[in-house]
Amino acid sequence: MISREFLYENVRNRVLDMIDTGLLYPGEKVPSLRRMSEQLGVSISTVMKAYVELERTGHLETKPQSGHYVSGSAKAAVPSPPAFSTASEPMAVDLSGLYTSFMRAMTNPDILPFGAAVPSDELLPSRELSRLAKKIGDENPQLVHSYGYAEGEPALRQQIALRMLDAGVSVDPDDIIITCGATEAINLALRAVTRPGDTVVVESPCWFGYLLMIESMGLKALEIPTDAERGPNLEALAEAMARFDVKAAVLQPNFGNPLGGLYPEETRRELCKLLGRSGVAIIEDDIYGELSYEGKRPKSLMAHDRYGMVMHVNAYSKTLSPGSRVGWIIPGRLHRDILRLKISSTLVTARLPQLVIARFLAEGRDIRCLRKLRTAIRSQTATYSAHIARYFPEGTVISRPLGGYVLWVGLDPATDGQKLYKDALRNRIGIVPGMMYSSQERYTNFIRINCGHPWSGRIQEGLKTLGALAQEATG
Amino acid sequence: MISREFLYENVRNRVLDMIDTGLLYPGEKVPSLRRMSEQLGVSISTVMKAYVELERTGHLETKPQSGHYVSGSAKAAVPSPPAFSTASEPMAVDLSGLYTSFMRAMTNPDILPFGAAVPSDELLPSRELSRLAKKIGDENPQLVHSYGYAEGEPALRQQIALRMLDAGVSVDPDDIIITCGATEAINLALRAVTRPGDTVVVESPCWFGYLLMIESMGLKALEIPTDAERGPNLEALAEAMARFDVKAAVLQPNFGNPLGGLYPEETRRELCKLLGRSGVAIIEDDIYGELSYEGKRPKSLMAHDRYGMVMHVNAYSKTLSPGSRVGWIIPGRLHRDILRLKISSTLVTARLPQLVIARFLAEGRDIRCLRKLRTAIRSQTATYSAHIARYFPEGTVISRPLGGYVLWVGLDPATDGQKLYKDALRNRIGIVPGMMYSSQERYTNFIRINCGHPWSGRIQEGLKTLGALAQEATG
Numbered sequence: 021m022i023s024r025e026f027l028y029e030n031v032r033n034r035v036l037d038m039i040d041t042g043l044l045y046p047g048e049k050v051p052s053l054r055r056m057s058e059q060l061g062v063s064i065s066t067v068m069k070a071y072v073e074l075e076r077t078g079h080l081e082t083k084p085q086s087g088h089y090v091s092g093s094a095k096a097a098v099p100s101p102p103a104f105s106t107a108s109e110p111m112a113v114d115l116s117g118l119y120t121s122f123m124r125a126m127t128n129p130d131i132l133p134f135g136a137a138v139p140s141d142e143l144l145p146s147r148e149l150s151r152l153a154k155k156i157g158d159e160n161p162q163l164v165h166s167y168g169y170a171e172g173e174p175a176l177r178q179q180i181a182l183r184m185l186d187a188g189v190s191v192d193p194d195d196i197i198i199t200c201g202a203t204e205a206i207n208l209a210l211r212a213v214t215r216p217g218d219t220v221v222v223e224s225p226c227w228f229g230y231l232l233m234i235e236s237m238g239l240k241a242l243e244i245p246t247d248a249e250r251g252p253n254l255e256a257l258a259e260a261m262a263r264f265d266v267k268a269a270v271l272q273p274n275f276g277n278p279l280g281g282l283y284p285e286e287t288r289r290e291l292c293k294l295l296g297r298s299g300v301a302i303i304e305d306d307i308y309g310e311l312s313y314e315g316k317r318p319k320s321l322m323a324h325d326r327y328g329m330v331m332h333v334n335a336y337s338k339t340l341s342p343g344s345r346v347g348w349i350i351p352g353r354l355h356r357d358i359l360r361l362k363i364s365s366t367l368v369t370a371r372l373p374q375l376v377i378a379r380f381l382a383e384g385r386d387i388r389c390l391r392k393l394r395t396a397i398r399s400q401t402a403t404y405s406a407h408i409a410r411y412f413p414e415g416t417v418i419s420r421p422l423g424g425y426v427l428w429v430g431l432d433p434a435t436d437g438q439k440l441y442k443d444a445l446r447n448r449i450g451i452v453p454g455m456m457y458s459s460q461e462r463y464t465n466f467i468r469i470n471c472g473h474p475w476s477g478r479i480q481e482g483l484k485t486l487g488a489l490a491q492e493a494t495g
Numbered sequence: 496m497i498s499r500e501f502l503y504e505n506v507r508n509r510v511l512d513m514i515d516t517g518l519l520y521p522g523e524k525v526p527s528l529r530r531m532s533e534q535l536g537v538s539i540s541t542v543m544k545a546y547v548e549l550e551r552t553g554h555l556e557t558k559p560q561s562g563h564y565v566s567g568s569a570k571a572a573v574p575s576p577p578a579f580s581t582a583s584e585p586m587a588v589d590l591s592g593l594y595t596s597f598m599r600a601m602t603n604p605d606i607l608p609f610g611a612a613v614p615s616d617e618l619l620p621s622r623e624l625s626r627l628a629k630k631i632g633d634e635n636p637q638l639v640h641s642y643g644y645a646e647g648e649p650a651l652r653q654q655i656a657l658r659m660l661d662a663g664v665s666v667d668p669d670d671i672i673i674t675c676g677a678t679e680a681i682n683l684a685l686r687a688v689t690r691p692g693d694t695v696v697v698e699s700p701c702w703f704g705y706l707l708m709i710e711s712m713g714l715k716a717l718e719i720p721t722d723a724e725r726g727p728n729l730e731a732l733a734e735a736m737a738r739f740d741v742k743a744a745v746l747q748p749n750f751g752n753p754l755g756g757l758y759p760e761e762t763r764r765e766l767c768k769l770l771g772r773s774g775v776a777i778i779e780d781d782i783y784g785e786l787s788y789e790g791k792r793p794k795s796l797m798a799h800d801r802y803g804m805v806m807h808v809n810a811y812s813k814t815l816s817p818g819s820r821v822g823w824i825i826p827g828r829l830h831r832d833i834l835r836l837k838i839s840s841t842l843v844t845a846r847l848p849q850l851v852i853a854r855f856l857a858e859g860r861d862i863r864c865l866r867k868l869r870t871a872i873r874s875q876t877a878t879y880s881a882h883i884a885r886y887f888p889e890g891t892v893i894s895r896p897l898g899g900y901v902l903w904v905g906l907d908p909a910t911d912g913q914k915l916y917k918d919a920l921r922n923r924i925g926i927v928p929g930m931m932y933s934s935q936e937r938y939t940n941f942i943r944i945n946c947g948h949p950w951s952g953r954i955q956e957g958l959k960t961l962g963a964l965a966q967e968a969t970g
Contacts, residue, residue: 119838123644126642127642136642138641142637144637144641149639149640150640151632157626158625161624162619163818164625165818165819166619167611167613168602169598200820200844200845201842203839203841204840215691216690229842232835232839236839238690342640342641342642343640343643345841345843345844345845360707361711364682365840366682366841367675367678368818369845371820372818372847372848
């Protein structure tokens, strides 16, 4: 006869597994006592005992008349990283060397893909897109290979205009300019509104791509402390604007990289007012906007803009096809300037990838595809997070993203993140060192982990090894 | 009975037609007396009489013991445009408005395509490339849609390195960086070696794309008089360099746009020395290098470079697929800088177009394709030229290109080229007004004609209308 103790452990482990692997997410309802009893073939009282114990250890919580829920506390044991509180002096940036090394690691298939913020191939509709490419090539090979429009394919711009309605923005297809990914869009926007020596506001931490552009254009980055829940610190921003002649701000209101947060409504309104009334160009990078774990696509900052100062930037690189390099910008009254810059930067965007994505969108195939993707990355991120909490040294903090692919992981302040990056690479594990998220040698004890790849034994092993390396690096 | 006079006219017209339509090119042998007599069913003496008359009017010439040849004089009646002789002051550039209008006309299929310098779709291997795209998509759809390398696909760089040997340049595939067309390559090169306010040497006349970039970067264009046969005026260049602090030169030694000339060996050597020893970066745009009418691919300026100052820029936009946007740069010792700029400009180049062209090259299919293209455009350019000489006002001058797609046509100095451009557009004829080839309001009486489209009645009508409009514009 099997002992009651064993049966009880069985239930407990099942629930912990479901939490660990992201099958159950904080705030979600755990299977009812009856259901679990049936599934595992144990008595209801055994399940009840296990649930009470899990409540005691902080993994579950009860809601009156409703049942048991996964508490935030499985992660709450791991606090999210604190933001620093005042803006820095504007600084010239020097990160390219590190970035080149990182890019090289990112494209090596032998290296565990915790580096670049991209989903695994299997989560993307590559096969469907390839079929469409075939079809379009058969229908009109000459169209595909002739120069297109500097503004981009009309059919694509029309589909994008339709989808912008979900982001609370009503634009004419002619207001949209197609670019070689979001990178070109941001690059053109910055070039349109700044001159060398100018100051540009960025979040801190922020995507290193911005810092590289700022470096390459001879601009200065002004880093504003940013919190996943509250967005950029508006007081710090106002103070900085009083001290420096800020020309532009590059922001990610929706599931920004690396924090994965969402600016509150109030912050959006205030931000648009504060920057807009000072004539500061707001470049909104919404590349993760479609990747909400909740499923609801948040609004664009453009929806709050009363001053015509927001330029919206986006791309299909994080949702449909990184390799197609199809992005766009809605430059508002700078349309003419941006189009000129586009012409002198890359003339036109590659035509076939535009035609393929336009057709994919026109057939409405992106809807199902995005739903599948959101479900997968929500679960993956939870699973990765749970294992980082398990394997990493005590004192580790982990971000609690609401969307996107990445976790922002803070280690003991004495940890040398760059050394950890190199040690990890030696163990064939790619990560991004936190210092790349600032021009100020901040975040040296942070790393960013991409959770875009489905959970597997290899990935679990990788995180375990990374945890051990982090432990070593702490000393 | 048919009169001898009629038969004689018959022979004469046949030869003139062959010259006009480019079936016979200046310097080529005319069918022998016997052959022509058989083909037209007339006596040898009638053919002889016609040939002698054609010699008298300057259309044919004889070589002893060899027969009759098309003389240069069918065109020599139309002189090529003279170059001006001293360099200008460096100037800020303002051409974008005109360019935007021109780009719009260029993408309208209802407008006769004498504008953009591109071949007709039917001269490009669009169908073959589309078949390869299908194949590659079937083999590995996930590869196609994932991020590639910032440097570009290794397989493509390998094929390009092989072909660079024909241009007299031996490079490692890792010395090559793939870009979104030649436009991005030139843009990156200019950004790597200049700062706003710097002076950049260009040919005069030169492709307006350079002038647009120079404008967008806040640089100054220093125009050096350039002659189709002798290349840039080196004395004028040396003088200008003594007066101004020149940082870079953008040049087209091989079949440049719009002149279609070829720098002599001596000019190449001197140019590399003059600029190289002053540390002036030489950006060689070789986009027409493969389009020699003679069939022999001329050398890259890199082959003459002893100072490490030449950056080679190229693309497949004029030879295989304009819409694919696949170009490259060989930046030499600026490799690191250019790669950084590439990353912050467009991150990576679209992957599928790179993979398709790499496969096309690996299978050696470009060789036959280029041969066909060269033959076609050589004949087309001759035909267009002959008809311009026929339909345009007296005093018109026409360039005599050795390669490429375009003719540079000079009208009476009093002609308003911009008005002609607008009149032509109203008649659904696209041309490029000459004033776009300078920042100095030069070439206002010039137009550029693309000869990339096979000869047809519609095109003949178009040139006839254009000639009539030019006649009107002269008054």
